Amino acid sequence: MVAKKTMTLNLTDAEMRALDELCEKKDLSKTAVMRQALRLYQLIEGRVEKGDKLFFEDESTKEKAEVMML
Amino acid sequence: MKVEITKGWCLKMAQIEAGAEIGAGLHSIDPIFDGDVMLSDNASHDTGIAFGRFVRLMRRNNGLTLEKLAEDADLEISELIEIEDDSRHKPELRTVYQLANFFKIPRNNLLQVAGLVTSKNDNIASEAVRFAARSESVTALTQQERLALEEFVSVLNKED
Amino acid sequence: MTITISPIYLLNAETNEPETAELWDGITEKQLGDWEGEWLPELFKSVQKLHRAGIERKHWPQSRHWNWRRKTEALQGMLAQPGFAIVCNGITQGMMILDTAMKRCQLEGQKGKDIVYVDFIENAPWNRPELHEPALYRGVGSIMIRAAIALSEELEFKGRIGLHSLPQANSFYANTCGMSDLGMDADYQNLRYFEMTPEQAEAFIAKGTQA
Numbered sequence: 001m002v003a004k005k006t007m008t009l010n011l012t013d014a015e016m017r018a019l020d021e022l023c024e025k026k027d028l029s030k031t032a033v034m035r036q037a038l039r040l041y042q043l044i045e046g047r048v049e050k051g052d053k054l055f056f057e058d059e060s061t062k063e064k065a066e067v068m069m070l
Numbered sequence: 071m072k073v074e075i076t077k078g079w080c081l082k083m084a085q086i087e088a089g090a091e092i093g094a095g096l097h098s099i100d101p102i103f104d105g106d107v108m109l110s111d112n113a114s115h116d117t118g119i120a121f122g123r124f125v126r127l128m129r130r131n132n133g134l135t136l137e138k139l140a141e142d143a144d145l146e147i148s149e150l151i152e153i154e155d156d157s158r159h160k161p162e163l164r165t166v167y168q169l170a171n172f173f174k175i176p177r178n179n180l181l182q183v184a185g186l187v188t189s190k191n192d193n194i195a196s197e198a199v200r201f202a203a204r205s206e207s208v209t210a211l212t213q214q215e216r217l218a219l220e221e222f223v224s225v226l227n228k229e230d
Numbered sequence: 231m232t233i234t235i236s237p238i239y240l241l242n243a244e245t246n247e248p249e250t251a252e253l254w255d256g257i258t259e260k261q262l263g264d265w266e267g268e269w270l271p272e273l274f275k276s277v278q279k280l281h282r283a284g285i286e287r288k289h290w291p292q293s294r295h296w297n298w299r300r301k302t303e304a305l306q307g308m309l310a311q312p313g314f315a316i317v318c319n320g321i322t323q324g325m326m327i328l329d330t331a332m333k334r335c336q337l338e339g340q341k342g343k344d345i346v347y348v349d350f351i352e353n354a355p356w357n358r359p360e361l362h363e364p365a366l367y368r369g370v371g372s373i374m375i376r377a378a379i380a381l382s383e384e385l386e387f388k389g390r391i392g393l394h395s396l397p398q399a400n401s402f403y404a405n406t407c408g409m410s411d412l413g414m415d416a417d418y419q420n421l422r423y424f425e426m427t428p429e430q431a432e433a434f435i436a437k438g439t440q441a
Binding site for chain 3: 071072073074075076077078079080081082083084085086087088089090091092093094095096144162163164167168171
Binding site: 026038043 | 308309310311330331332343344385386
């Protein structure tokens with residue numbers, strides 16, 4: 001495996017709590033959650049930069065709400 | 071990332087897998103295989119002239135010698151010569167692919183001009199004949215040649 | 231793009247001898263060049279043979295028109311969408327693109343959990359007996375699935391993977407890989423969706439280590 005670099009994260013209490021909750025819910029370590037968050041962040045930024053739009057769709061009403069505005 | 075797999079594992083699974091098909095994932099439509107385009111056994115002579123002429127004019131318009139085009143597009147120079155000079159020459163599939171990629175022309179359309187496929191779309195065939203008729207000389211592109219070439223290129227790009 | 235190469239072996243079906251090969255953890259220009267210059271012309275020739283033999287279009291090989299270049303250009307450098315390639319004898323023998331962020335498990339018992347999803351996987355045309363008799367190398371599929379599982383484990387997804395199989399490959403994923411069949415997916419051109427649990431991943435790896 002390619003050598004990994006270590007980083008220290010400074011999080012607020014609320015952020016730490018959110019992180020713990022996600023770990024619990026997704027059965028992932030803190031590192032795994034943060035890595036997944038990074039992948040999602042990079043992916044979304046990449047698409048939005050290209051001009052694509054990100055929407056949430058209401059399952060019942062099929063209404064679309066745009067998530068990010070540039 | 072590094073993946074550790076033993077030789078034994080590879081060979082044992084190769085035996086079990088044998089010649090199985092393994093493809094997965096959505097596929098996109100390609101007119102050659104799913105649409106209007108049919109494979110052709112006979113190169114059409116009309117489009118053959120247009121193909122050779124097209125390659126030569128595109129090459130010259132890019133300021134390339136035969137050698138340079140052969141080198142840049144990773145092709146046999148002997149075949150390039152035949153394509154440009156012999157309108158009855160049936161080009162290799164790979165050659166047409168490489169030329170389509172190099173000149174940034176839709177592959178299927180260039181294959182049709184090269185006479186390797188036929189299509190229900192007759193526009194390319196008739197435009198190819200028109201192009202061949204309008205483009206003659208072997209020296210630097212004239213204004214007329216350039217116009218003819220540009221028009222034909224836009225047809226090929228449009229018909230995708 | 232830095233590539234890590236892992237040594238692997240393929241079985242040369244013509245000589246029945248093992249051959250050293252490489253597992254690359256990315257799709258590079260080399261793979262795209264091989265796809266355009268080697269795979270496509272070979273695919274075209276095989277289809278031409280079928281066409282001349284009068285075989286109906288519906289029996290022609292699938293996965294013959296995925297545009298790898300277009301697909302990889304759209305994914306340039308995305309962490310969420312890694313790829314793998316197998317190179318043997320200087321030529322690309324297999325390619326795979328994975329999605330690690332956008333999909334979740336559907337199988338009861340692991341529903342909603344993170345999963346490594348196989349976006350595309352394809353074997354070189356000369357390795358496929360239905361296109362090329364005799365086929366050349368064996369083992370590409372198994373090694374690729376092993377790589378997908380390895381990535382899933384590295385991300386702490388415990389080996390869970392998922393994919394939509396092309397019809398002719400259903401048997402490989404159901405039987406050789408031992409994945410769960412969740413049926414035809416209307417949202418994916420009715421391709422069959424298969425999912426692997428951590429236990430199935432273990433069993434698949436164990437399969438290759440049994441005597």
